[in-house]
Amino acid sequence: MQVQLRDPNIIMKLSRLGSFHQSKLSFLRSFLDExxxxxxxxxxxxxxxxxxxxxxxxxxxxxxxxxxxxxxxxxxxxxxxxxxxxxxxxxxxxxxxxxxxxxxxxxxxxxxxxxxxxxxxxxxxxxxxxxxxxxxxxxxxxxxxxxxxxxxxxxxxxxxxxxxxxxxxxxxxxxxxxxxxxxxxxxxxxxxxxxxxxxxxxxxxxxxxxxxxxxxxxxxxxxxxxxxxxxxxxxxxxxLGMAPFIVNHPTLLNNWILSREIALKKIREIKKVNLKEINIFKNCLKNSIRNITSWNTEDEYQKNRIYSLFNDVKKFLKFIETDFDFKIDYPFNEVYLWIEKQTCEECIEYIVSMMLEPFDDIVKPLVGKMSSDEDKYFTIPTNRTVEDLRSIVEKRYPDILKIDFEKKENSKNFWFISKNKEEPRYADRFKEGGSELEQPLAIARDIKKLYNQLLVSDNNLKIDKFLINNNDLRHVIRRAFIVEKFPYSEIQDNTIAENVIPIDMLRLKLSFFGALKFDPRSDKWLRICMFQGAPLPEDLKNFDQQWVYNS
Amino acid sequence: MRSLSEIDTTSKRASRAAGFSWGISEEIGKSIRQLELFGLPGVKTLNKYYALKPKEKFENLNLVKEKNISKKYPYCPIVLGVSFLDQIRNLENFEKITFNKISFPLLILPFLSKSSEVIGKKIKVSFNNFEFLLNLNVNISSNLLEKKLPEICENMEINIIENKDNFSDQEWKNLYKLSEETFVEENDSLKKGAAGAGLTDND
Structure with missing residues (x-):
């Protein structure tokens, strides 16, 4: 059976990325292994x-x-x-x-x-x-x-x-x-x-x-x-210092997400799983309840998410204990289809992370593929045509092209670098000064601008000629050619919209670090914990691989 | 010592502040990083150029041709460099490309170096008795050493070098002959038994 990789247009939405959890692919876990x-x-x-x-x-x-x-x-x-x-x-x-x-x-x-x-x-x-x-x-x-x-x-x-x-x-x-x-x-x-x-x-x-x-x-x-x-x-x-990183490193972001998606796909394609694998998964799941109940935050939004996660994980546990038989063919595909239908985004990604636990042979080879030589993909292929580029934009940014940036709520904020600390910041462009020094992080808006320009350009025009009059869009032309090859390289959301929650971007990155217990202190910063439950240096030679859940 | 990463970021931001688009500024950041990596004075030259840019006029060359003659002012090395890189697939058909006047010629070298990588051919650049060989963006050879590059170069000539050997057939034959002395002459027994495949592969 062939399972398709999950659609980037769903996975790369901020609310989904902001629901990611640590996994066996997380950097602190692969560090301990190495x-x-x-x-x-x-x-x-x-x-x-x-x-x-x-x-x-x-x-x-x-x-x-x-x-x-x-x-x-x-x-x-x-x-x-x-x-x-x-x-x-x-x-x-x-x-x-x-x-x-x-x-x-x-x-x-x-x-x-x-x-x-x-x-x-x-x-x-x-x-x-x-x-x-x-x-x-x-x-x-x-x-x-x-x-x-x-x-x-x-x-x-x-x-x-x-x-x-x-x-x-x-x-x-x-x-x-x-x-x-x-x-x-x-x-x-x-x-x-x-x-x-x-x-x-x-x-x-x-x-x-x-x-x-x-x-x-x-x-x-x-x-x-x-x-x-x-x-x-x-x-x-x-x-917010972390947020621009994931926009500025598109191929790296792709390789992180793609590794996770490939792992999930391969696990869903396993026809029969053995008892040991089933037990690892079930134990992680049961033990993880402790991680949820000890996840403290004062933030109402996160509290509600934890509450939904807790209920959905309990619901899922009941399902696999009473209504599910791991002896069926492709059990993890069935598990995935069930959680996708029955649980919230936070729970879907929580369980996806746990599905990786029993399968070292699938996960470990992917760990080495999570870096990227970004310079390799920096040069714009200027021998391509306007038609090629327009078709990439239409295929890779379908929801972004639907956004009306003339509406205030869709271009409300801007990203800038503060002069006193040289750190990224986020502010309301209609209330604060400085938007003329905006950083190039409003990718959705600029992609839409590019698309509008492509619509009125000759289809056969080569990109080298298109650039002569459109160098202000050069940064997004580069990105569009990158996303053509790296489907998970782009956040499929508007990062300057009124309703954007910047910490979703931080949480994505922190989940790949291996952070636990995200504790938002506002929509712009949060506290987390790393290595909680991890082996001490003297125990490194022989430690429990599922320490995250078993501590 | 400043790291290459700091050089890239600061050059990019400074270029944006100097009036270039973010996309071009990204290219400049990488270019100055490349110059410094190759031991060439990228930061120093970019500084000088940006100090002069508000006071002096430069011509933007957006479409590069075989012969490029600026009317009044020297060409801006960055716009020229970016245009050259973008249009390299058309330009590689010319034997020689010339520019009558370019300011801060060092700044176009990384773009030419990158162009060399794109087309897979070496590029030779000469002006005012200086010569540079741009080798598929792996390195830049030059006769520059301690000499100072002029702020404005006149009559820059760019040659795209077709891929060919740097040595004569005879030189190659001599070397190959010597290398053969590491081979073993096969007798019948070795011919039959020492190869992996069978004597006939039709079965």
């Missing part, structure tokens, strides 16, 4: 009694070493902010390529805590900073120093001791360009070094909290139980 047989070390731990100082952690295999250099600093409570405008953080980190020398550490100590205004070198690969969850951190220190373990109820509400507020890579602030390291096998997957940084930071937070507790009361203090550590992740606060 680095499971690397040697982990804590090479330096030079903190004072309050936990301030320098620490170095490394992962090593043969001649390759990656070192996380951590700087923990004292900041006042009023200086602690998750917003990108902050200038001080509880801790700052960089991932250094190799073993840092004393001179490197001295240099980094001066630059890394400054983050965006510091300068890194080609020897550094990623850069980040994080703030303590004071509520969780202080509680843990207080309990451990008195000789007992912390309140699990409080910890489960927070989920982490520290929250990162940005993780930078790929040449930002002088960091190494991807070009320098792209041929390394172990990083043949997107954001692998960013994931490594976050993972090692998580270990630093446990070591720091133990150290501070012990310094406070050396005779009585106990260490944080490793089971509790395992159930703590690293938080992250994310704002």
């Amino acid at each position: 680095f499971k047989d690397w040697e982990y070390n804590n090479d330096l731990f030079d903190l004072d009694k309050n936990g301030y100082g320098t620490a170095v952690y490394s992962l090593k295999k043969k001649d390759r070493i990656y070192s996380l250099v951590c700087f923990a600093n004292k900041i006042d409570d009023e200086e602690r902010s998750d917003r990108v405008i902050a200038t001080k953080w509880d801790a700052a980190f960089t991932l250094h390529d190799g073993i840092p020398t004393k001179n490197d550490i001295k240099r980094l100590k001066n630059e890394v805590p400054k983050q965006e205004v510091g300068r890194l070198s080609y020897k550094e690969l990623t850069l980040s900073r994080a703030n303590k969850s004071m509520r969780a951190f202080n509680h843990v220190v207080s309990c451990l120093s008195k000789g007992f373990q912390p309140d699990l109820n409080l910890l489960s509400k927070v989920g982490y001791l520290y929250r990162t507020t940005a993780v930078y890579g790929s040449g930002k602030f002088g960091l190494a360009d991807r070009l320098r390291i792209k041929n390394r096998e172990e990083i043949n997957g997107p954001f692998r070094l960013e994931m490594m940084l976050v993972y090692l930071v998580r270990q630093f937070t446990f070591d720091q909290v133990n150290h501070v507790a012990k310094s406070k009361n050396p005779k009585i203090a106990v260490k944080l139980d490793s089971k509790i550590c395992k159930n703590l992740g690293i938080g992250n606060s994310t704002g």
Whole structure:
């Protein structure tokens, strides 16, 4: 049986992309798989009694070493902010390529805590900073120093001791360009070094909290139980900075989504599944209920979505326990057709993610296909004709062509880069100034403009000639030729409409990172948790592959 | 040291601010990144050009022909470069393409380099005693070294080089003959037994 890939015109809608969940393809999970047989070390731990100082952690295999250099600093409570405008953080980190020398550490100590205004070198690969969850951190220190373990109820509400507020890579602030390291096998997957940084930071937070507790009361203090550590992740606060990324990297976006879609298609095409595969799927599903019930948010919109998800997952569980027989042919195709008909978007994508769990042989080969050499597809094929281009636009942007951009609600917002922080922002063009400096992220509007121009142009005109008078549309001409080859490269929605929810774009990207527990704090930023339930470094060599659901 | 990624992003944004469309600005970002990657002074030259752009006049060449003569002002290297890249499939039929006057000629090189990749042929560029060989966008060879490029070049000549060997038949034969010394002379037994396939493949 042949199953078709899902229609990009449905999957690439923002509401659907904003319903994506982590899966076996997520970058933090493929990072753990890749680095499971690397040697982990804590090479330096030079903190004072309050936990301030320098620490170095490394992962090593043969001649390759990656070192996380951590700087923990004292900041006042009023200086602690998750917003990108902050200038001080509880801790700052960089991932250094190799073993840092004393001179490197001295240099980094001066630059890394400054983050965006510091300068890194080609020897550094990623850069980040994080703030303590004071509520969780202080509680843990207080309990451990008195000789007992912390309140699990409080910890489960927070989920982490520290929250990162940005993780930078790929040449930002002088960091190494991807070009320098792209041929390394172990990083043949997107954001692998960013994931490594976050993972090692998580270990630093446990070591720091133990150290501070012990310094406070050396005779009585106990260490944080490793089971509790395992159930703590690293938080992250994310704002609009992430949103333009998925628009600006179309072939990369395609490869992420396409890998997931191919996996789903292949799983739906399996005629018979064995008992082990059925059990993995069912166990993930049952255990995942805990992930839903411990998913806390104050956001009404997300609360309703979690509520619907919870009900739909329960409904689905009942269906497969009482009305469904996995012995039928193509059982996962039937499962998919049922959830598509009976459940909400959030639940469809939640279960799709879980369908990937039993099938390593399908999923693992796809992990290596999630990167992209974007420059390869940058040049516009100018020997094509206006007719070719018009037909691509009609075929690939059917719903976008129906939008009337003359209506205010369809062109209400604009994306811009703020001068003070050089970060992407989103504002109402009819109320705020600055729309003349709009970023090229209103793809739907510009595609429609292109289409209108194509309609009044000679069909046989070659694109090189069409461009002579239409270079203002060059950016979308390029995109249209990209989407012809990469059907999942384009968001099939209007990103400047009045009703757009920007965090849908963030959530899409974060789901591929492997984030859990999306907690919107407004329509423009959210908090998440990463690596919650993941194995600790000493357990990396042999860990439960379904840790996300089984922790 | 600035990373190539920073150079790309900043050149793109600066180009938009200098009045180019976003699509062309994207091309410029990648071009300046390419120049810097090849060790050529892209950022420096773009800076000089943008400093001059508001004060001086430049001619936009949108349709590139075999002989291109600007009427009054030198050609803008970016519009020329982008047009050349867009129209390369038509231009590759010309043996020689000339331009009488181009400002900041370094800035058109990455577009020509990319054009070389598109048509799969090397492109030679010469002006004012400078020569550049653009090799399928893999590298740029030049006799530039420490010499400074002029801000305006006169009589630039572009040759699209047909794909042909860089060596004579005799040179190839000599090398091939030497390589044969790694081969084993086959006797009858080796002919029968050392190959993978059967002696007849009709069965």
